[in-house]
Amino acid sequence: MANAQQRPVYRFAPTPNGRLHLGHAYSALINAQSAERFGGRLLLRMEDLDRSRCKPAYEMAAIEDLAWLGLTFEPSIRRQSEHPADYEAAYRDLEAQGLLYPCFCAKSEIEKASAAAGLGHDPDGAPLYPGTCRARRIEAPQGAARALRLDMARALARAPRELFWREFGEGERERLQRADPAAWGDIALKRRGAAATYHVAVVVDDALQGVTDAMRGRDLFAATSLHRLLQELLKLPAPRYRHHRLVLDAKGEKMSKSASSTPLVRLRQEGVSAADIRAALGFAPAPAQPRLAVRLS
Numbered sequence: 001m002a003n004a005q006q007r008p009v010y011r012f013a014p015t016p017n018g019r020l021h022l023g024h025a026y027s028a029l030i031n032a033q034s035a036e037r038f039g040g041r042l043l044l045r046m047e048d049l050d051r052s053r054c055k056p057a058y059e060m061a062a063i064e065d066l067a068w069l070g071l072t073f074e075p076s077i078r079r080q081s082e083h084p085a086d087y088e089a090a091y092r093d094l095e096a097q098g099l100l101y102p103c104f105c106a107k108s109e110i111e112k113a114s115a116a117a118g119l120g121h122d123p124d125g126a127p128l129y130p131g132t133c134r135a136r137r138i139e140a141p142q143g144a145a146r147a148l149r150l151d152m153a154r155a156l157a158r159a160p161r162e163l164f165w166r167e168f169g170e171g172e173r174e175r176l177q178r179a180d181p182a183a184w185g186d187i188a189l190k191r192r193g194a195a196a197t198y199h200v201a202v203v204v205d206d207a208l209q210g211v212t213d214a215m216r217g218r219d220l221f222a223a224t225s226l227h228r229l230l231q232e233l234l235k236l237p238a239p240r241y242r243h244h245r246l247v248l249d250a251k252g253e254k255m256s257k258s259a260s261s262t263p264l265v266r267l268r269q270e271g272v273s274a275a276d277i278r279a280a281l282g283f284a285p286a287p288a289q290p291r292l293a294v295r296l297s
């Protein structure tokens with residue numbers, strides 16, 4: 001019997017800014033399946049840092065949807081909005097290493113300067129930052145800047161020359177994946193008015209919660225390069241990564257809250273059962289007459 005320390009720790013970490021859809025169901029179910037298979041723990045984390053878009057009502061609805069799917073998480077939920085001091089400590093650490101600088105540029109200025117310099121885009125599609133404020137190094141009171149940016153060149157110089165992560169996909173075969181954090185350029189790691197950005201919060205939380213297996217959608221594959229760099233800079237442990245397939249909508253695009261993805265609650269109201277959803281997503285044998293057809297990437 002594995003002792004407590006060796007038990008793998010999985011987490012499902014939705015952003016409660018809308019109702020859960022089939023993409024969330026797939027992620028939650030595959031985390032639960034893995035935790036069960038390997039005798040692991042299953043945590044629920046609410047990534048609710050964006051206070052303007054995340055609502056307690058969505059959190060409650062997500063909990064209800066997950067229970068309806070038949071999933072049981074450990075009862076204590078970590079809400080990112082309740083832990084600003086944990087993220088603040090990470091920012092102080094990066095700042096003490098001289099790796100952050102304040103940025104005053106407006107989005108439109110960045111777009112123009114980045115295009116003029118022919119810099120291209122980061123993996124999320126944002127224009128790479130041209131370094132305007134890095135060159136200025138303006139001393140400004142805390143909070144006056146629009147953002148704190150990572151000095152990528154300095155950060156890379158502090159990290160091992162080659163960075164990797166352990167990638168398993170949905171299987172059990174491990175592959176060493178080379179990280180490419182430079183692709184993110186001088187990314188904004190903190191924005192005015194927000195306790196943290198996703199990238200900082202996720203590495204801090206995974207470490208504090210003892211997550212051993214970060215199982216999440218392939219849409220976050222490229223972000224893992226940046227997460228590995230942050231883990232090195234902040235001396236945080238790196239979990240195993242298991243990037244899973246994505247559920248596609250009718251147009252063959254990734255499901256997202258903004259697109260025309262049917263929320264689970266609507267399917268439920270239309271008479272679709274949790275068993276139908278499990279079957280459609282491949283977690284139970286398909287019935288002779290499936291109620292739902294789903295495509296995975």
Ligand code: GLU
Pocket residue numbers: 013014015047202215216217220
């Ligand atoms: N909160 C993110 C989302 O809803 C997931 C982040 C993660 O699993 O690392 O897409």
